[in-house]
Amino acid sequence: xxIKPATIILTSLVFFILLGQIYCLARVPSVIDFLLSLAQMxxxxxxxxxxxxxxxxxxxxxxxxxxxxxxxxxxxxxTFYVLLIKKNLxxxxxxxxxxDLIQICLVIVMIMTSVRTAALLLLATDSISSYGTMTPDExxxxxxxxxxxxxxxxxxxxxxxxxxxxxxxxDLQFRMQLAYFLYPLDVRGIHPGPTQxxxxxxxxxxxxxxxxxxxxxxxxxxxxxxAFRKSESP
Amino acid sequence: MISSMNLVFVLALPLLSGALLxxxxxxxxxTGPGLAVFVSYxxxxxxxxxxxxxxxxxxxxxxMAMITAGLLIIISIxxxxxxxxxxxxxxxxxxxxxxxxxxDQNAGLMIFWGAITLMTLFYIWVRLFIVPVTxxxxxxxxxxxxxxxxxxxxxxxLSRLPHSTYPLQMSFAVTWLSLVxxxxxxxxxxxxxxxxxxxxxxxxxxxxxxxxxxxRSWTAMFIGFVISSNFFLVHFSGFYGDFPQAYYxxxxxxCLVLWVQERRSAWLYLAAVLSGMGAFIKLEGLLYSGIHCLxxxxxxxxxSGSRSWRTIAAKMGIFLGILAVWIVPFLVYKQLVLPPLPVxxxxxxxxxxxxxxxxxxxxxxxxxxxxxxxxxxxxxxITVIFFLTLCMVPLERYRQRPELGMxxxxxxxFLTMVIAGFSSxxxxxxxxxxxxxxxxxxxxxxxxxxLFIVLVLGRMENPAHDRSNGPFRGGGxxxx
Numbered sequence: 001x002x003i004k005p006a007t008i009i010l011t012s013l014v015f016f017i018l019l020g021q022i023y024c025l026a027r028v029p030s031v032i033d034f035l036l037s038l039a040q041m042x043x044x045x046x047x048x049x050x051x052x053x054x055x056x057x058x059x060x061x062x063x064x065x066x067x068x069x070x071x072x073x074x075x076x077x078x079t080f081y082v083l084l085i086k087k088n089l090x091x092x093x094x095x096x097x098x099x100d101l102i103q104i105c106l107v108i109v110m111i112m113t114s115v116r117t118a119a120l121l122l123l124a125t126d127s128i129s130s131y132g133t134m135t136p137d138e139x140x141x142x143x144x145x146x147x148x149x150x151x152x153x154x155x156x157x158x159x160x161x162x163x164x165x166x167x168x169x170x171d172l173q174f175r176m177q178l179a180y181f182l183y184p185l186d187v188r189g190i191h192p193g194p195t196q197x198x199x200x201x202x203x204x205x206x207x208x209x210x211x212x213x214x215x216x217x218x219x220x221x222x223x224x225x226x227a228f229r230k231s232e233s234p
Numbered sequence: 235m236i237s238s239m240n241l242v243f244v245l246a247l248p249l250l251s252g253a254l255l256x257x258x259x260x261x262x263x264x265t266g267p268g269l270a271v272f273v274s275y276x277x278x279x280x281x282x283x284x285x286x287x288x289x290x291x292x293x294x295x296x297x298m299a300m301i302t303a304g305l306l307i308i309i310s311i312x313x314x315x316x317x318x319x320x321x322x323x324x325x326x327x328x329x330x331x332x333x334x335x336x337x338d339q340n341a342g343l344m345i346f347w348g349a350i351t352l353m354t355l356f357y358i359w360v361r362l363f364i365v366p367v368t369x370x371x372x373x374x375x376x377x378x379x380x381x382x383x384x385x386x387x388x389x390x391x392l393s394r395l396p397h398s399t400y401p402l403q404m405s406f407a408v409t410w411l412s413l414v415x416x417x418x419x420x421x422x423x424x425x426x427x428x429x430x431x432x433x434x435x436x437x438x439x440x441x442x443x444x445x446x447x448x449x450r451s452w453t454a455m456f457i458g459f460v461i462s463s464n465f466f467l468v469h470f471s472g473f474y475g476d477f478p479q480a481y482y483x484x485x486x487x488x489c490l491v492l493w494v495q496e497r498r499s500a501w502l503y504l505a506a507v508l509s510g511m512g513a514f515i516k517l518e519g520l521l522y523s524g525i526h527c528l529x530x531x532x533x534x535x536x537x538s539g540s541r542s543w544r545t546i547a548a549k550m551g552i553f554l555g556i557l558a559v560w561i562v563p564f565l566v567y568k569q570l571v572l573p574p575l576p577v578x579x580x581x582x583x584x585x586x587x588x589x590x591x592x593x594x595x596x597x598x599x600x601x602x603x604x605x606x607x608x609x610x611x612x613x614x615x616i617t618v619i620f621f622l623t624l625c626m627v628p629l630e631r632y633r634q635r636p637e638l639g640m641x642x643x644x645x646x647x648f649l650t651m652v653i654a655g656f657s658s659x660x661x662x663x664x665x666x667x668x669x670x671x672x673x674x675x676x677x678x679x680x681x682x683x684x685l686f687i688v689l690v691l692g693r694m695e696n697p698a699h700d701r702s703n704g705p706f707r708g709g710g711x712x713x714x
Contacts, residue, residue: 098691099626105619106455110346112614113462117350120357120467131364136421143366176374183378184385190394 140181147177150199151185153218153226158196159186163209165202165223174201198227241426244414247305248278254312255281259507260500261322269445272437273504275430276485280511280560281308282410283403287514287563290389291571297387298413340451347454347461351436354461354470358432361471362425372473375400377420380408384418393572401514401564404475424473432470435481436460442488443688446495446637452692459684465612465673466680475516476674482512482519484681486526487641491689494533494637499549502530506553510560518678521651523557529644536636592657599657602665603649606672613680620683627690641686648679 098106131139140148154160160182166174178199179187185197198214200206201224210216210227219225252274260270285304286296294300316322367373375397382391383405392398404427411423436457443453460466469477489505492498509526513519530553534546607617632638652675656665665672 099622102619102622102626102691105615105622109458109462109615109619113350113458116462116464117353117357121353124357124360127360127365131366136366136419139364139366139421143368173370176370176378180373180378180381183381188394188396190382190391 144177144181146201147174148181150178150226151181154182154185154197157184157186157191159189159191159193161195161198161211162187163198163200163203165204194229196229200225200227241411241414241422244411245426245430247302247309248282249274250278251281251305251309251312252276252278254309254316255507256504257322258312258316258320259504261316261320263496263498263500265445266441269438269441272434272441273485275434276438276481276508276511279403279407279427279431280507280514281305283406283511283514284560284563286406286410287402287567291563291567293388295387296383296409296413298416301410301413340454343451344454347458351457351461354467355432358467358470359429362429362473363421367420367424367473369472369474371475372424376404376473376475377408377424379405380412380423381418381420383409384412389571398572399568400517401519403511403514404473404478428470428473428477431478431481435477435484438485439488442485442492443685443692446488446491446689448688448692452688455692456684456688459614459616459687460681462614463612463616463680464614465610465677469677474674476677479512479515479519479522479678480681482508482515483522483678484685486512487644487682487685490526490529490533490640491637491685494640499552502549502553503556505530506556507560510557513557513561514564516678518675520561522648522678523561525644525647525651527554527557528647529640532643533636533640536639595657595662596653598666599653599662602672603653603676606676610673612673613683616680616684616687619687623687623690631690635689638686638689641682641689645679645682645686652676 131142134142137152141152162175162178164171164174175187186193198211200209203209203223206219206223206225207216210225213230214227215230216225216227249271253270255277256265256270256274282301282305285308286301289296289300289304294304367377379392379395379397379402382395383389407427408420408423411427412418415423439456439460440453443456444450448456466477466480486505486509489501489508493501493505505526509523513523527550531546531550534549538546607613632642652672656662656672661671
């Protein structure tokens with residue numbers, strides 16, 4: 001059988017992909033173990049990972065992620081490819097049309113998308129049962145309680161100072177969410193003017209950080225409170 | 235206060251303005267209402283955003299009445315142009331909804347992808363309208379800006395907002411819909427606008443591909459490719475600017491393909507309008523407009539056998555002129571109205587780009603790009619099918635079909651730009667630290683890959699293939 005240049009290129013491509021997979025899975029003992037670990041995932045976690053780029057966290061090393069689609073797809077693809085080579089070796093006449101290998105890929109895409117769509121429906125049902133009966137306000141409380149709870153306490157215009165005990169990205173996220181949910185109260189210092197309220201969160205002995213001329217309006221616990229300037233009313 | 239139920243009627247205003255613009259540009263082309271309706275959404279949203287930008291120039295406060303008046307003025311001007319200047323008789327029901335050069339169909343395949351699409355749309359609807367919005371960019375920039383514009387009724391605070399130099403189309407759309415509702419409800423406004431983009435994309439892609447002569451089976455397959463791609467699905471169900479950017483890029487190239495196929499300048503001009511509107515979605519949009527210009531120039535130059543340089547210059551001049559109408563106002567606004575901003579990560583400025591090229595970084599960037607395309611799980615098997623298509627399709631087909639060369643050229647320029655851009659600037663570290671930026675950038679041009687696949691495989695010129703030009707040989711079952 002004469003080997004065509006396209007066959008050589010494709011074989012190289014498949015092996016390159018295979019090597020890439022080995023690279024991705026370097027520290028994972030076996031795909032079987034990985035698949036078994038899926039059964040232990042809760043629906044939410046499963047669906048989230050399933051949807052968000054299908055990069056499952058490796059059950060053996062949480063810092064590594066496994067491109068599940070790629071594993072499943074390429075494994076089947078290589079299997080079919082081997083079968084195809086066997087078929088070609090038998091010198092069966094080729095029919096015109098879409099190349100076999102592409103047809104195989106299309107079938108794989110269809111199978112995988114069907115499986116994923118089933119997972120999506122489960123996730124949608126799960127979301128409806130969690131959020132469906134809630135008001136928009138309750139939904140935000142559920143997802144953003146740390147920041148959104150303050151917007152229920154405060155209203156109107158003016159500047160708000162935030163003293164946060166969070167660190168790094170969590171602090172950034174908290175301030176970003178607070179700025180969004182509280183607006184038109186100004187957390188980011190967009191509008192000029194004196195500070196009218198102060199939010200203290202996640203600070204041990206929060207009362208200690210209340211600025212002068214401010215009084216505590218509401219205190220949730222030792223770490224979280226809202227204070228107002230003395231000239232202001234809640 | 236207008237009730238939520240009236241949102242559909244409210245969305246009809248930009249839709250109508252978009253439809254009129256579409257009709258003016260394609261007044262001598264019978265496209266059928268299907269394509270017009272779906273593409274009009276993107277055009278209308280672009281018109282709305284530019285209307286609000288011009289209002290900011292003249293310091294007209296944002297309120298429902300003023301913006302509606304602005305839209306009505308645009309609609310009136312477009313209507314007068316259409317009926318009085320171009321003497322076109324407007325009849326929305328004229329034409330065949332199913333104008334198409336495509337021939338075959340595989341009912342099973344279309345039912346399969348139709349069902350998958352409907353179920354996926356249901357999931358997207360749940361994510362957009364029931365689950366609260368998430369995502370850093372969504373809350374911190376797009377929605378936060380929209381909320382400030384909504385409460386302040388102006389752009390006066392723009393310079394003090396995060397990413398103040400970024401284009402504003404998405405924020406403007408949410409502000410406008412919130413003004414119409416007369417209350418802040420990010421889920422309803424952002425959800426409605428985004429769902430509109432998704433429906434417009436799916437419908438527009440369907441009619442564009444059919445017009446390109448792609449068979450219905452392969453058109454369904456194209457929709458399937460997009461739906462099966464995980465990264466698109468994630469972005470369908472969030473309110474990021476990346477999908478609308480990909481939306482405009484795709485429609486620009488769809489128009490350019492039709493321009494190459496049909497040799498009608500109207501498609502070129504529509505592409506220019508869409509490219510200009512795309513530049514108001516994200517900062518990268520400006521660079522993409524540059525790629526569109528280069529592509530148009532190369533295509534004009536390539537087909538210049540019977541043309542003079544004068545003709546090329548004239549066509550390019552019109553293309554650039556139309557583009558400038560959409561791009562220049564925001565650039566002028568940033569230069570003249572916005573105060574000088576400190577150069578920070580949040581206020582992008584081209585002076586931030588400092589060449590730091592090294593071979594090692596270049597190699598790493600090529601690997602990151604390659605890994606994202608093939609090993610990330612973001613794009614299903616689309617990239618694999620693309621490479622297979624490239625390898626398996628005879629070269630003659632590329633020579634006979636200049637639009638295929640055009641797509642490959644644009645993809646090549648885009649990928650070169652991505653690799654060179656990331657490996658020679660400090661954005662390199664953003665890509666190395668997190669793979670998300672690379673995937674998001676790739677997404678903007680990714681739709682060209684399934685477009686290429688279906689143009690190659692779904693439109694076989696060889697009569698021997700015509701009987702079997704469904705995705706599966708013989709046009710029968712998946713087993714083929």
